[in-house]
Amino acid sequence: MAQIIVVTSGKGGVGKTTSSAAIATGLALKGHKTVVVDFDIGLRNLDLIMGCERRVVYDFVNVINGEANLNQALIKDKRCDKLFVLPASQTRDKDALTKEGVGKVLQDLAKDFEYIICDSPAGIETGAMMSLYFADIAIVTTNPEVSSVRDSDRILGMLQSKSKRAEEGLEPVKEYLLLTRYSPARVTTGEMLSVADVEEILAIPLIGVIPESQAVLKASNSGVPVIIDQESDAGQAYSDAVARLTGEELPLRFVTEEKKGFLKRIFGS
């Protein structure tokens, strides 16, 4: 039975696409057949982060409209043969997504894949609602700042009232908190909300804390999901999150300020 996972947040720019790419890649590297679907119709980015933008021929909207079949639109990842990308259309808008159309595509994907990762657009309009409607699991990506936390709270309300599982009275969507762009140093100085603050407000289980890292931007620009970069703290933190998603129990890393060694203090980090 395929698991449909939505990566959502409400607010833009918190790291949904980066997280979708990393989590999908992580699951595939663990041997699970995974597809990551870009729901951000009109502002497609996932293909860039995944480094497959030059291989997009058909897209999600083409499949919904019956202009192409799934096999034509799915792009196989170059690094991992268990990983596929279903890109969004850049020339259409969110209204191209219909509940029936999306439902049909996800149903077809569920026959072939273990995990379907839905990369939600920002906002609470059609695109975002469509991406979370069919979800079994929601990964709520949140930055440690008040506006992001409030928008995440709003999205959690939507998951509890507007999802298919809520409407049909099934077991509710499993919700997990993924805290991104976390900077322990700024938490210490009181500029940023702490893990505990965010957990207290949102009251859902924490699946990972991704530290603010130069590696993320570098990875995005070079079209390599940051999880591939296992030298980086962000890459390792995503690996931990993926492991927790598949049921492993791991202690949290990168949540306390790193004591700078003598040499680091002299030469900088």
Next chain:
Amino acid sequence: MQTSSLELKGSSFTLSVLHIKHQDLDKVAQELDSKLAIAPQFFLGAPLVVNLSAITDGEYSLAGLKDLLVSRQLVIVGITAAPSAIAAQAKTLGLAIIKSGKQADNQPQLPKTTKIVKQNVRSGQQIYAKNGDLIVVGAVGNGAEVIADGSIHIYGSLRGKAMAGAAGDRNAVIIAKSLDAELVSIAGQYWLTENLNEHSTTQSGCIRLEGESLSVEPLAL
């Protein structure tokens, strides 16, 4: 302007209902007399409605029953639950046929119902407990609204808006485990965060309406 010489208004009265359970007038007369003997003043001139649901015989003499009751100085204003043949007799005797208004009259107020929410109320969600209290076992987030015609109890942090006594109940209260609200209101009187902070230094508390202004008292929850 000419004042009207009459006015028609609906009004309800409580009337005693006499249930006749036997056809035989003599038997009824005998039992009635013994009843009247217990409290003769109470029944004197009392207006009565006669319930004839137990009488099935269409030939039953309503006139006979009326004479019997009038002779004991009881005033019959009408009959109820009578078979149609007897109802026809009532017309000729000048008695009203009264429909029991039990269902309509006996529901002046719906019973109070309590609404219980066993999860966090998230930003953008609104919960309204009509005609009753609202109990939230969880937190009310920033940007969430909880409203009740009665009182509101929150077993968690109140960070959003809470409006109790929405239909005007001035005795309603708001109780929260942690008062960190955007707005609290009782029967239309409200406080914003800053007003609340002026009056309260405590975490958990009870907000009530005293006169025209709100007040907060600390509670150990």
